[in-house]
Amino acid sequence: MNSLAHSLDSSGALIDLNHVQKSYDGKTLIIKDLNLSIAQGEFLTLLGASGSGKTTTLMMLAGFETPTRGEIRMMGKPIQNVPAHRRGMGMVFQNYALFPHMTVAENLAYPLKMRGLNRIEVQSKVKRAIEMVQLHDMQQRRPTELSGGQQQRVALARAMVFEPQVILMDEPLGALDKNLREHMQYEIKQLHRRLGVTVVYVTHDQGEALTMSDRVAVFHQGDIAQIGDPVSLYEHPENAYVATFIGENNVLRGSLVARHGHEVEVALDAGFEARGMGVTMPIGASKKVELLIRPENIRLSPINQNSYQATLADRVYLGDHLRIHLKLDNDDTLIVKTANDEAIKGLNNGQRIGFSWRPEDARVFAQG
Amino acid sequence: MTEARFEYGFIKVGFTMSVSSIDAPACVDTLAVAHYQSSRRKRWVSMLLLLPLLAYTCVFFALPIGMMFYRAVSNPELLQAFPTAIRTMVDEPAKDSTALPTDRVFDALEQDFINAPSNAVIGEAARRLNYENSGYRFLVMNTARTYRTPLANPESQSARERLAAIDERWISPQVWEDFRRASPAYTPYYLLAALDLKQTDQGVAPVEESQRVYLDLTFKTLKIALIVSLLCLLLGFPFAALMVKASPALQVLLFLAVMLPFWTSLLARTTAWIVVLQDKGIVNTLLLRFGLIDHPLPMIFNLSGVYIVMVHILLPFSVLPLYNVMKNIPPHFMRASASLGAHPIRGFMQVYLPLTLTGIGSGTLLTFIVAAGYYVTPTLVGSAREQMLGYFIAFYTNTTVNWGMASALGLVLISCVMVIYLLAARLVGIRQIAGLR
Incomplete structure (x- = not known):
């Protein structure tokens, strides 16, 4: 990584996207106004639902799409007009895109040959890459003779073998089953740590985003809804979209009653007043807000003066925990995630039950 | 149990x-x-x-194919007309090939002429014998006619003398050598003739230079088929690639364009080409008008006409297999190639082209096989010099009713195609050619 010193320019960012817009038809913007800095060596995940613009962003980074407006800089130099094959970024595709007419070794040698390396260099680098992903016996196999996980490893090795500064990954684990996916998440993370390479990773799987990333950019309708490290995204979402998109959240509608610093009091439509942390406040005369509380932050209790009340509607047994469905007085459902203990087992459906939460666990947003 | x-x-x-x-x-x-x-x-x-x-x-x-194989070697004409003469000849062989057969053979031959089941049988035998040497038809037909009327000199001593009186050639050793060669039930004659070879006393030898036509004809047929299939590939490859990338509406249009020759009557299509390409046709008129040429270009009733029309008709055989293969190449292969640092041209050569090889193989082979058997189109838009094997097979079947020669040429055509098919199967793989992979 001789370019490490290179890239530490004034901004400290390896790649900058400035006011990038993208439209495919000249009418609607897929990317509205994207500003994003990617630091050297970080693992950045672009997370979002399909159509949110995350893949388009990745394709613009790779050079397969050009921005309609705005610029993309790499180490300070604009690259939006540099063709894909001269950007020097490694890429792992959703379906691996391993060349079926070449062996594993030939697939790995391909980018090296394109760079005009001599045979000895090619051989030694291919050998190292194969060792890196532990596929010693598979060198002479065709991709179709490999399992999904092995193909995935070859695709990773191929994207890394020419030592690119940046590796782009487009939902690389989407085709794998759950166990293998978790294993590969770990392997990719290990490789990232070991090689210090910059990774831009696209996924719609929030679990994947949270476990692997240094930073996550949550895409929503062509904008970044929030960007930050996994903990702040999960625990301090800046808007209701991020709060509900990442993890699970109960959304309770109501109106603002009073503010005490960061803490606010909300009269919920369900018929009780509750407290939470105000994040965005209603503008003007409107007092409409949403209070979001995660299922694992609600505590069940006997009915007392500190608790709210609801009817126990249903219980779903999930082994290590239970999901309780509470019916509020306006017929809204509140999901509670609770440990599987004796006290809960004694309850019956239809019974009234008390619950509460700490105000700092609930987040209040202006209704949008 | x-x-x-x-x-x-x-x-x-x-x-x-x-x-x-x-x-x-x-x-x-x-x-x-x-x-x-x-x-x-x-x-x-x-x-x-x-x-x-x-x-x-x-x-x-x-x-029918089996019958064609049989017809190429079967040789029943003389046996049907002169059964006793041939049997006697086998029973009492002559001392050597230059000697005349025994008197009993002449007696038997005379009896065969007298007892001939029908004129047609004698006619067939005369035609068959005529292949050995032109002139034998008259010999046989004249002899038969003579025997139908009361004999001119019945006082002659022997059948041999009576036959010699009708035609001197009956006592020429050459005639009997040819007769003997033409008499077995099965003969390599047609197959050898299809390869410009013939049987002689010394064994198999090439025919006289002036009579060598079929080998040249075979090479010409294969050459035309090869050039047509290469032209189809050259035109069809970018067309198929465009079809894969086109929007659904354009795709339908392109598909119609390539299938159009299939849906047009052969004669209408060929006539249209004649209208377009003839000396006073659209193309020549336009070229003359713009001063690009001084004299009309001869584009039809010659080799170029054959190529133009055959390529037009056979294009779907190349395009459709190519399209089928290209459609199944995911676009991310070329993206992957670019992301790995390959210039689009190198990516095309190293990734896209190898993946289309099966389509190229099966499409070109299919075009070649169909082109090699073409017969109507060259007849209509070519001159006498552009006629292919198919034309001669039809000629021998319809005009001269020489089934043996037609079948032998058919066998030559089938063998050429089979050899090329096997070569292609060896190179590309039989499953790929069949489009199974």
């Missing part, structure tokens, strides 16, 4: 297996038998479904 097994064995295979398996201790066998029995009904149904096609193929494809 053994007996019962035997008895049923001829009737029903399934039953044989089930009885014999009772002796077998291994439970694997019982499982195999149970599987066999349980799927028997399904097997019968699938066989029944296959039966009509199988029968059709046998009767209308395998049988």
Whole structure:
């Protein structure tokens, strides 16, 4: 990584996207106004639902799409007009895109040959890459003779073998089953740590985003809804979209009653007043807000003066925990995630039950 | 038990297996038998479904081809006309090839002429004998005619003298040598002739230079087929690639364009080409008008006309297999190639082209095979010099009714195509050519 010193320019960012817009038809913007800095060596995940613009962003980074407006800089130099094959970024595709007419070794040698390396260099680098992903016996196999996980490893090795500064990954684990996916998440993370390479990773799987990333950019309708490290995204979402998109959240509608610093009091439509942390406040005369509380932050209790009340509607047994469905007085459902203990087992459906939460666990947003 | 097994064995295979398996201790066998029995009904149904096609193929494809093989070597004409003469000749062979046959052969020949079942049989024999040397037709027909009227000099001593009186050639050793060669029930004559070879006393030898036509004809046929299939590939490859990338509406349009020749009557299509390409046709008129040429370019009723029209008609055979293969190449392969640092041209050469090889192979082969058998189009838009094997097969079948020669040329055509098919199967793989992979 001789370019490490290179890239530490004034901004400290390896790649900058400035006011990038993208439209495919000249009418609607897929990317509205994207500003994003990617630091050297970080693992950045672009997370979002399909159509949110995350893949388009990745394709613009790779050079397969050009921005309609705005610029993309790499180490300070604009690259939006540099063709894909001269950007020097490694890429792992959703379906691996391993060349079926070449062996594993030939697939790995391909980018090296394109760079005009001599045979000895090619051989030694291919050998190292194969060792890196532990596929010693598979060198002479065709991709179709490999399992999904092995193909995935070859695709990773191929994207890394020419030592690119940046590796782009487009939902690389989407085709794998759950166990293998978790294993590969770990392997990719290990490789990232070991090689210090910059990774831009696209996924719609929030679990994947949270476990692997240094930073996550949550895409929503062509904008970044929030960007930050996994903990702040999960625990301090800046808007209701991020709060509900990442993890699970109960959304309770109501109106603002009073503010005490960061803490606010909300009269919920369900018929009780509750407290939470105000994040965005209603503008003007409107007092409409949403209070979001995660299922694992609600505590069940006997009915007392500190608790709210609801009817126990249903219980779903999930082994290590239970999901309780509470019916509020306006017929809204509140999901509670609770440990599987004796006290809960004694309850019956239809019974009234008390619950509460700490105000700092609930987040209040202006209704949008 | 053994007996019962035997008895049923001829009737029903399934039953044989089930009885014999009772002796077998291994439970694997019982499982195999149970599987066999349980799927028997399904097997019968699938066989029944296959039966009509199988029968059709046998009767209308395998049988005619087999008959063609037979016709290429079968040689019944002389045997039918002169059965006793030929039998006697085999029983009493001449001392050497230059000697005349014995008197008994002449007697038998005379009897054959007198007892000839019909004029047609003699005519067939005359035609067959005429292939050996032109002039023999007159010899045979004249002799037959003479024997139908009262003999001119019945006082002559022997059949040999009577025959010699009709035509001197009956006592020429050359005639009898040719007669002997033309008489067996099976002959390599047609096959050799199709390869410009003939039987002589010394064995197989090439025919006189002036009569060598079929080898040249075969090479010309293969050359035209090869050039047509290469032109189809050259035009079809970018077209198929465009079809894959085009929007659905454009795709339909392109598809119609390539299928159009299939949906037009052969004559209408060919006439249209004549209108377009003739000396005073659209193309020449335009070129003259713009001063690009001084004289009309001869574009039809010559080789270029054959190429233009055949390429037009055969393009779908190249385009469709190519399209089929290209459609299944995911676009991310070329993206992957670019992301790995390959210039689009190198990516095309190293990734895209190799993946289309099966389409190139099967499309070109299909075009080649169809082109090699073409007959109507070259007849209509070519001159006499552009006629292909197919034309001569039709000529021998329809005009001269020489089934032996038509079949032999057909065999040459089939063999050439088979050799090329096997070469291609060896190079590209038979499953790829069949489009199974």
